């Protein structure tokens with residue numbers, strides 16, 4: 312499994328690689344650090360907590376139809392989770408997948424989301440995905456900023472949540 316290393320800023324080195332089920336403990340820990348606002352932006356509901364079953368689902372990815380990449384740093388030999396980007400392939404349209412991403416609050420705005428997206432887009436393209444679908448609040452400038460680097464189309468809107476189709480075959484960033 313390829314692990315990529317990035318120097319984010321002085322003193323902060325992060326790693327990005329596919330998520331594996333052994334990451335469950337770090338994943339649960341990182342989830343507990345998310346603010347209500349971040350959880351709301353990611354899950355589009357006021358998610359207080361996730362059930363054990365939901366955590367199982369989110370870490371037991373198959374690297375083909377349910378794919379996730381994680382970002383972490385290392386402290387005293389422990390891998391500390393920073394964020395996850397994942398996609399779930401559509402059964403009906405196998406060249407399309409729904410994407411979601413979360414970075415824990417204290418690491419937002421440092422370019423890590425962008426790196427996770429670059430990694431997952433590159434992987435997706437190698438695995439036959441051409442289009443990502445994202446659901447995002449219309450005021451979520453950060454994710455809209457990332458999406459706008461690719462050709463995209465807003466295909467739906469409900470209660471302030473936009474459904475956006477992104478053509479990942481023509482992005483500038485990968």
Ligand SMILES: CC(C)(COP(=O)(O)OP(=O)(O)OC[C@H]1O[C@@H](n2cnc3c(N)ncnc32)[C@H](O)[C@@H]1OP(=O)(O)O)[C@@H](O)C(=O)NCCC(=O)NCCS
Pocket residue numbers: 348349350352353410411412413414415418419420421422423424425426445446447451452453454456457
């Ligand atoms: C959206 C999210 C994943 C982005 O990750 P991030 O690491 O914070 O973003 P980055 O630092 O990589 O920045 C990405 C781009 O947004 C810009 N940006 C960063 N913070 C911003 C803000 N508050 N407002 C507007 N633009 C912002 C950056 O400048 C960068 O654009 P650039 O490439 O033109 O410089 C992260 O903020 C997050 O987890 N938010 C809460 C959950 C969420 O919204 N998920 C998306 C819905 S699925």
